[in-house]
Amino acid sequence: MTTYGAICSVWRNRRSQNARLANRDSDITRRRRMLECDEVREHKIAPIFPPMCEQSNRPEEPAQREIRRAVLSQAAPGIEPIVERMTFEAVKRCWCGGRLDPWENFGVYRRCSSCGCKAVEFRPTWASLEIFYREYYWREYQAAYHCPPIEERYERDMTDRIPQYLDWMRQLCPPPARLLEIGCGNGRLLREASLAGYDASASEMDPRVAAWVREKTGLPVFVGTLPPLSEGTFQLIVAIDVLEHVPDPRAFVREIRARLDPRGRVLLHCPVIDSDEAARTSRDVFNPLSHLWVHTTESLMRLWREAGFRLRWMGRLFEMPCWGAEP
Numbered sequence: 001m002t003t004y005g006a007i008c009s010v011w012r013n014r015r016s017q018n019a020r021l022a023n024r025d026s027d028i029t030r031r032r033r034m035l036e037c038d039e040v041r042e043h044k045i046a047p048i049f050p051p052m053c054e055q056s057n058r059p060e061e062p063a064q065r066e067i068r069r070a071v072l073s074q075a076a077p078g079i080e081p082i083v084e085r086m087t088f089e090a091v092k093r094c095w096c097g098g099r100l101d102p103w104e105n106f107g108v109y110r111r112c113s114s115c116g117c118k119a120v121e122f123r124p125t126w127a128s129l130e131i132f133y134r135e136y137y138w139r140e141y142q143a144a145y146h147c148p149p150i151e152e153r154y155e156r157d158m159t160d161r162i163p164q165y166l167d168w169m170r171q172l173c174p175p176p177a178r179l180l181e182i183g184c185g186n187g188r189l190l191r192e193a194s195l196a197g198y199d200a201s202a203s204e205m206d207p208r209v210a211a212w213v214r215e216k217t218g219l220p221v222f223v224g225t226l227p228p229l230s231e232g233t234f235q236l237i238v239a240i241d242v243l244e245h246v247p248d249p250r251a252f253v254r255e256i257r258a259r260l261d262p263r264g265r266v267l268l269h270c271p272v273i274d275s276d277e278a279a280r281t282s283r284d285v286f287n288p289l290s291h292l293w294v295h296t297t298e299s300l301m302r303l304w305r306e307a308g309f310r311l312r313w314m315g316r317l318f319e320m321p322c323w324g325a326e327p
Contacts, residue, residue, distance in 0.1 A: 067122045074107040078144040086128040095249045117299035120288045133205040150186040157188045168314045172265040172324045177235035187213030233261045243270040244291045253307040266325035
């Protein structure tokens, strides 16, 4: 090799090394920023959880009391103090725009005449939902439904769900890949994903739960609905038991698409009820305070297809289907 060629080779190697160091430093800076616990970092994304109805669609206080009674009649005992603090608004149409018809024997739920999706007739306003998920959902609300606390679920989830989720994640997008879990809850899936080789981070509405997961796992957990777009894109986004909770499913799927790598994948698990018979045997799914939508297969397919996704059947867990979505 000539002296000139040797010099060029050294220069190219040095430039490559500098690029790797710059990428590493950028990644370290990002993780430090997301792991910062001294202050709560929040980013509310208005299109996901907008005020769904005009003020005129919010019933006056006498009607609010009647709505609260109807909701409580279909909810677990013990959540009266939570519901009494909420304001409700009318839901005039399904997420798809279809007419919502009465649905016999299912309380405050209505059935879409177009896609079959089930929706609550009245739901909490976004202001009420925000307080609910930030302050009550993982503690008082879960206790009312006799669910174990997150500390116990952190251990128990390894026995009945996380190995299956990890298997589906590897099928969709094997590590190494940048992963976002929306609504990480107790954080065990986040930790196991990191151990499996994913560059894992998450979002969580409750700041106390987010801080607990950060301390437990050492991984970045963003406080809020979703991380801002400035955090970049992800190759795998996981949304487990999330879609049924969001007031605007269309906007939610669009926001996922905006954060997904062009060749990325989504793992989706949520309640899907296709028949009245299935609904009667799964009445615990119809919880009007938190499950604002109960999709059918047609409803789910239509929602993701109109956002430019193809759904891929992954399997079933807890009697509900799990899907992979790809652009």
